[in-house]
Every structure is written in C-alpha cells, then in structure tokens.
Amino acid sequence: MPFPPGKKEDIQMEGGEWVKASDGIEIYAKTWKSSVQPPLAKVLAIHGLNEHINRSGYNFAFGKLAEAGLEVHGIDMRGFGRSGWLSGDRGYSGGLEVVLKDLGEAIERTYVEGVPLFIFGHSMGGGLAILATHKYLNKYPITGVIISSPALGVPPDQALPWPLTAIAGGLAKVFPRMPAPNKIEGSQLTSVAANAQAYMDDKYVFHQTIMVGTILPVLFAAGNFAEKEYKSWPENLSIFAFIGEKDKVVDPPALKEFMTKLPAHDKKAKFYEGAVHELLHEVDPLPSLVADEVKSWILAHADAKKNGKVLKAESSTIEVVSKEVWSNYKL
Template sequence: MTTEEGWLKADDGKKLYTKTWKAEEPAKARLVFIHGFSDHCNTYNSFFPTLASKGIEVYSFDQRGWGRSVLKPSEKGDTGPTSQVLADISCFMRTVIPCRIPLFMLGHSMGGGETLCYAAEGPADIRKHIRGYLLESPFVDFSPASKPSPITVFFGRLAGKILPHHQMVNQLDVKLVSRNPDVQKQMLEDPLCHDTGTLEALAGLLDRTGHLSTGKVVIGDAAGEGGVTRIWFGHGTKDGITNPEASKKLYDSLTAKDKTYKPYEGYFHRLHDEPSPDNLEFMNDVADWILARSVEPVQVEASKPKL
C-alpha cells in the first residue's frame, strides 16, 4: 500500500487537505470516505490500509473546519451551512470521476449523515457514478446518552442566526467512542480533534439529523449508478454518540431493492476502532459488500475533445 497527500481548491478558493490510500496491485474498487465531527482522515488507523490491501483504494479529505484543512484558529469547526458541506463533497468527487473501476462513498458519524443527504440531494451528474453508499454509525439522531436538551437546541439556533461564526466547544465523551483505551487516548491527545463547531455549522448538523429522522430528506430507489440505490448500514448496538434505533428506522423506510443493515452487538461508535478482532469483522464486512458489487462492468463516459 502507498499513500499520497495533496490539496484541493474548493469552489470558493478554500484549500482542503486530501489523502489517498492506494492498493499495491490494480485496484478493484475506489471508495470516497467522509469523516465525522471532531475528526479527520488520518485518525482511521488500520481501516484504510486494510481496505487497500483488499484492492479497495480510499480517497478522503479533511472537511472544511477540520484536520489539516484548518489553517488558522478562526477556521476551527467553520464548515458553513449544509449547502457548503455538500458543495465541498461535490468538488472532491469531481476529482475522482469518471472512474474506470466501481466507485463507492462511505460516511462515518456526521459524515454518514452528510453521505445520506448527498445520496438524496447531491448533483445527479455525480451520483450517477456512485455504485453504492455505505454508512458507519450514521448521524441520523443523537444517542440518548449524548442528546442535548430542547432548550439548549432552541437557544443555540437563535444565537446562530445572530453570531453564525461564533465557535463553541462540544467535547465528545471518548469513553463512548470506542471500547479500546488506546483509541480513547488517541482522540483526547490529537490536537486536530478539537471538538469545536461554529453555531452555524452546529445548526446545519442539527438540521440534517432532523430532516433525516423525520423523513424530510428522502433517498429514492435511483440514487446511484445505473439508476439503482445500493446502500449498506453498520451500527453498534451500544453506540453512545449516534442512535442505532434512528438509523434502523431510516433504513426500514428506504425503498431501495439493494439495502443491508447490520447491527454490531455490543460495539460502540467507531466500529473500525473497536478492540481486535471485532474491528476486523466490521472492516471485512465493508470490503466484502463493496467487492461483491464490483464485478459488474462500469460504463465510463468518453472524454470530450478539448477545443
């Protein structure tokens, strides 16, 4: 496996850090990964190298407001509204299409909620290249252990309209993130996991979860390549950050013919970072689902001649 780092210029000129994990042999599939809150693409430990070892290349970026894409303190957590979040994903997606091998998208936690919104509302000219969507512990709703009070949400939204770029720390409880103490320590000591969000960004996150959990965002049965929605959910039954019951309820409402939901009994929030061999079970499930859907030929549009 080899890795490559780079920078992407977003539509408004903002620079976003990117990283790719490439397979040693010709790749069988390509996966675009969308990370979660207070996270960045270099925290996923053995997950991406494991996928690359199975022939699945991983392409990811640090979202606006997170990781190495933060170039000054005032940018911490400043992701912008949902329209900006989806626009950044589209900008990154355009760097990997058209693709001569099957292309998939996977989102974790907050990134899972964003992936679901993208499957519903992303540009059709990009979604037609995505063979399947995968969700790891998607943020459809808060777990009861982490859910803010309605009063906090109300006044937070009100303040966000007045001071959208005001930063607020929302520290995740690392003991709810993983059962692995080394992972808990990693998250606590990583300065790029800053637990900071602007009021505008936090309102956008709440809007996405609200729209997903109430059915305002609808994923049709033709959201991907070939006019087909292929979608996989994985959620730990002991997740204390995002709600597995809300995730399952959304899954049940989908009309997609190719859909899978797997509950991971006793797992916490970061399924890929649970103690071994539990994390390996999750990684293998992800790889198996992708590879099983990578055997069909992919139609790649011919490049237009340059004028």
Template sequence: MPTEVEGTHKIGDLSLYTKTWLPDGTPKAKLIFVHGFNDHINRYYGLFPYLASQGIATYGFDQRGWGRSAATHAQQGLTGPTSLVISDIVSIIRTQLPSSVPVFVAGHSMGGGEVLTLASDSKYEDVIAQIRGWILESPFIAFPKGFEPSFLKVFFGRLAGKLLPHMKLANPIPPENVSRDPEVVQSIKDDKWLHGNGTLEGLSSLLDRTAQLESGEAKLSKSVKAVWIGCGTEDKGVSYQACKKWFEAQTQLQDKEFKTYDGWYHQLHADLPDNRDVFPKDVAGFILARCEGGRVGDGSKL
C-alpha cells in the same frame, strides 16, 4: 503494500488536506470517505490500508474546519452551512468521475449524515447516478436515547446560529463514548488535531440535516443503487434504533444491507483490538461483491 499519498484539494481560497490509499496494480473499485465531527481522516486505523490491500483505492480528506484543513485557529470548526459542506464533498467526488471502475461513497457519524443528505439532493443527480453504493458507518440520523438536547437548547441554538453564525462552541463527544479501547480513548485526548469546536452555524446545520433525515423529509434519490449501514447497539454517539428505523423505511431500495454490531460503540473502525478487522472486512465485502470478479482476500492482516 498500499501506497499512501498526501495532497491538497483547492476550493476557492481554501486548501483541503487529502490522503489517498492506493492498491498495488489496477484498482477494482474506488471509495471516497467522509469523516465525522471532531475528527480527521488519519484517525481510521487500519481501515483504509486494508481496503487498499483488497484492491479498493480509498480517497479521504479533512473537511472544512477540521483536522489539517483548518490551518489556523480561526478556521477551526468553520464549516459553513450544509450547502457548502455538501458542495465540498461533491467537489472531492468529482475528481474521481467518470471512472472505469465502480465508485462508492462512505461516511462516518456526521459524515454519514452528510453522505445521506447528498444522496437525497436532486441538485447533484448527475453525481448520485454515477455512485455504485453508499456506505454508512454509525450515521448521525438521530441522537442516542438519553443524550438528546432539550427543545429549548435546540430552539435557541438555531436562533443563535442565525444571529452569531461564526461564534464557536466546544461540543465534542466524550472520548469514552466512542470506543471501548482505552488506548483509542487516550489517543483522542492526546490528538492535537481534535479541537472539538463547532460554530453555531455549523452545529445548527448539523441539527437541521439530522431532523430532515429522521423525519423522512430528506428522501433518497431514485438513482441510489445500493446502501450499507453498520451500527453498534451500544453506540453513544448516534441512535442505533433511529438508524435501523431509517433503513427499514427505504422500501424502494432492492439492494440494501444493515449490519448490527452487538455491544459495539460509535467507532466501528476502532472498537477493540480483538475485533479491529471485522468492520474493514464487512466494508470490503460489500464493495467487492458489487465489482466484476471482486471478493475479499485473506492475505492482509490488520
């Protein structure tokens, strides 16, 4: 059985909540996972235990402003600018480097956009070069069709973000839009750690990252070795079409995979009970195929 370990990671005066899922025996690989907007690392159901059961040590954390890392109401949604968000992720990654086994980095939704932003930042070339592969679950590259904010809302939002950076705005994705499972939807509504508050600075930074990814301004480092993207065709949190377009534009990459989940919603790790084991097996398969002697086993059930 995988071992779960809770802890903290200190960055300045802030303690980030961390959680690790460790396999029995020596790990075949390591995975650092970055959660999405209005989310926390304990909401990924059987994904991390399953990965650990396959020999993949998984390291997660609640991002600054989210989950248990927001110890007070004042800290909720207080993420800071993109530079701070990315430096937090890098700080977590560095705890696992250098490594005797391959290291992978994954992100869901907003976290997927952050992971791609990191993989495109020359400031962290030394870290990027040590990552064996990048895994994106429904990455936030663009808004889905019909859910795009108006030009004026974006313009004035960015302006307000500069004038009133710490002003908070409740902006959660409707629970019904992220999963087809009614129990998951209800659990989102009941979860006390999901406050839904973003600061204007944080939301503005999110919009900027998304625009840079969608336009191609943010370009993957030449040190990126492999990329896997999974996205549902009925995703109401991010644009499936934009994810596919971004993937197809990465012509410089030799090792890349795009998995279409037909009819699935935003949270591939929590879509429906009947398919709950599909996404974890896909992620494990990608990782283990790039590890010496690695393959997905059949012994674990979600």
C-alpha cells in the same frame, strides 16, 4: 475567534497533499492508492465531527481496501484536522452548503468514468454521505453508500426540547460562528483505553467548542432526510450501515428506523453487540471484521455493476451481531 493560521512546514502530511477548493481555500486530502490499476472501484470517505481523515482506524481500514484493489480518497473538511490547522479556523466548516460543495468537488476528483463509485461516511460524515449522495446522484452514477454510526438522531437523553431546538436552529443561521459545547471524551468512542487516549492526545482532533453553524445544519438536514425525505432514495441505490449497539454519541434506534423504511431493494444494517461509537477503534477483532465486511460489500457491488446485475437483499435488513460471534472472528 479563529486560531492563528498554521504553517505548512509544521504540519505532518502522512501521505496527504493540499488541494484547492473552488474558492481558493486549501484543503488537506489523502488517497489510499489501489493495488491494481485501474481500481476495481473508487470510494470517497467523509470523516466525523472533531476528527480527521488520517486517524489510525481509517488508515487501517482504507489500507485493507487499497490492498484489495479499491482506491479511497478523503479530505479533512474545513475547520477540521490539517485543513483547520492550516487555516486557523478550527471548528467552523463554512456551513452545510459550503461543505456539500467541497464534497462535490471531492467526488469530481474521485470519479472516473467506468469505475464504480461509492460514498463512505462516519458519524456526522454518515449524515453528510446521505446528503451528498442525494445532491449529486444525478451528476455522478454512485453505486452504493456505506454509513458508519451515522448521525441521523441523538440519543433521547441528549435531545433538546422542541422550543430549544427551534431556537438553536435560528441561532445557527444568524450566528453560525457562535460556539456550542463540544466535549466528547475518548471513552465515549471506544472501549479500548489506549485508543481513547490517542483520540484525546491527537493534536489534529479539536476538542474546543464547535460552531453551531458547523454541526446543527448537518444534524437537522440529515435528521429531516431520515424522517421525511427518505422516500426519495432510489430503489436501486444500495446502502450498507453499521453501528455499535451501545453507541451513546448517535442514536442506534434512529438508524434502525431509517433502514427499515428506506425504499432501497438492497439494504443492510449491522448492529454490533457491546460496541460503542467508533467500530474501527474498538477492541480486536472488530476493526478487522468491519473493514473486511466493507471491503467485501464494495467488491460484490462493484462486480455487480460491472456485469449489469441488480442486487437485492437476501436476508433481513437488520442484523444484530452478538459479541460472541464478532469476538471470535479470525484475523
């Protein structure tokens, strides 16, 4: 049952704005403006399940990118954050095709000819980043993809037996608004108690049940791409992935397998020892390290694009970053 629609005057905009999707639905959007114009590159950011684009970790990281001359645009997807608060339709995205259409419109708003374009996605948004890139690459010259703790698989102890998976998939098609358990504790996302509590207290993070038509089609499609369709990834499309080695929300081994077999010439995955799901909300200095690595990766690839260079990975695709190393990163 949808919640009553919210009132715009009751919604804290935090630098964002309302944009209209092609079907007239109003969606919350925010842009972190580059410190230079035109920007050195533009980035479309896609948030994860339950959450929204205006959380502190995103503001911190995207602020760093903006200071470095990169411009970031993100939306609260339908059913989430301020978009869900306004519509009252919390937890329901409209389904995978609707989400991909909204993301295509966000890419169109973001893209400027001659400015390198990157797609960033976290968790469920990581799966959507892959799917949106696959769908729109022929229309927009995407330079690179960054996936943070992507939902390419669930930990084995959370996986449903095959018959139940098939049943769940069928229910998602027939009864997309059927509720499913959606209890994610803040302590599963970060080892920082204050950040975990902030997640639980955030009124724009929806802790109610999620609709099966929101999450299952994304999980199935992203998992299918990682397992079968990965061969269609262009060799010249760069990708950077990172994840906490102790992540229990998504499956780190699934990311390792995906990145190992992906045919991209330029690919890199970093696994941070001791960290869990949300690296941008983890213990210092990890958020700064991750934000700086994303910034450096984008800048290097934007420069290569500008100068017609082709980058190839110079070291192992998979890198485990020890806690001793990352905890000594100088801010």
